[in-house]
Amino acid sequence: xxxxxxxxxxxxxxxxPDVVNKKTEDAFAKIQRMAEDHENKEKISAQxxxxxxxxxxxxISNHVRCSGCLYEVEQELFGRIENx
Amino acid sequence: MIGIPIDQVDExxxxxxxxxxxxxxxxxxxxxxISETILTCWEKIGQLNDNRYFRTWMTRILVNKCNDxxxxxxxxxxxxxxxxxxxxxxxxxxxxxxxxxxxxxETYRLVMMLYYIxxxxxxxxxxxxxxxxxxxxxxxxxxREQLADICELRRTV
Numbered sequence: 001x002x003x004x005x006x007x008x009x010x011x012x013x014x015x016x017p018d019v020v021n022k023k024t025e026d027a028f029a030k031i032q033r034m035a036e037d038h039e040n041k042e043k044i045s046a047q048x049x050x051x052x053x054x055x056x057x058x059x060i061s062n063h064v065r066c067s068g069c070l071y072e073v074e075q076e077l078f079g080r081i082e083n084x
Numbered sequence: 085m086i087g088i089p090i091d092q093v094d095e096x097x098x099x100x101x102x103x104x105x106x107x108x109x110x111x112x113x114x115x116x117x118i119s120e121t122i123l124t125c126w127e128k129i130g131q132l133n134d135n136r137y138f139r140t141w142m143t144r145i146l147v148n149k150c151n152d153x154x155x156x157x158x159x160x161x162x163x164x165x166x167x168x169x170x171x172x173x174x175x176x177x178x179x180x181x182x183x184x185x186x187x188x189x190e191t192y193r194l195v196m197m198l199y200y201i202x203x204x205x206x207x208x209x210x211x212x213x214x215x216x217x218x219x220x221x222x223x224x225x226x227x228r229e230q231l232a233d234i235c236e237l238r239r240t241v
Contacts, residue, residue, distance in 0.1 A: 003228070006187070023116065
C-alpha cells in the first residue's frame with residue numbers, strides 16, 4: 001500500500017463504536033439534567049435573594065425586573081399577556 | 085440551556101474518535117475520554133473567548149483527557165497486579181483503519197492524525213499539544229519518513 005493510500009484510508013469515515021455513541025448520549029443527557037438543575041437553582045436563589053417585601057408588586061406595576069423576583073415577575077407578565 | 089454548540093460536537097465525532105484512538109488502545113477508554121471532554125466543554129465554555137477556536141479548544145481538552153486516562157491506568161498498574169491480557173481493543177470494527185493506524189509509531193501518530201486527517205495547521209497543533217511548532221514540523225517529517233519506509237518495506241517483501 002502506498003503512502004498516500006495509507007493516509008487516504010486513515011481519512012475515510014469510520015464506524016463509531018456503540019460504546020462511544022452510548023457514552024456520548026449519556027454525557028449529553030447529563031448536561032441536559034445539569035442545565036435544568038442550574039436553571040431551577042437560579043430561580044430559587046433569585047426568589048430567596050429578594051429582600052424587599054413589596055418588591056414583587058412594585059416590579060410588576062412598574063414593569064421593572066429586579067434580580068430578586070425576576071422569575072416571578074416574568075411569569076406574572078407572561079401570564080398577563082396570555083390572558084389579554 | 086446547553087452552552088456548547090452540539091451541532092459542532094456532532095460534526096466532530098469522527099475526528100474526536102480518530103484522535104482519541106490515536107492515543108488510546110481500546111474503544112471503552114476512547115468513549116470515556118470523549119464523554120468527559122463533552123462534559124468539560126460544557127462546564128468551561130465560558131473560558132472560550134472566541135467560538136472560531138472551538139474545535140482547537142475541544143481537541144486540546146480531548147488530548148488532555150486521553151493523557152489523564154493513560155496516567156490513571158499507569159498508576160493503577162503500579163498498585164495492582166498486571167492484567168492477564170494486554171488491554172488492547174479486540175473489536176473487528178474499523179479493522180483495516182486500525183491496522184494502518186498501528187503501523188505508525190506512537191511518537192508520530194497523533195501529530196500525523198491531527199495534521200493529515202483533521203486538517204489542523206502546525207501552529208494549531210502546537211497549541212493543542214502545548215509543544216513548539218518546530219517540534220511539530222520535525223515529528224511530521226519523521227512520521228512521513230516512517231510511513232514511506234513502511235510502504236517501501238511492504239513493496240520489497
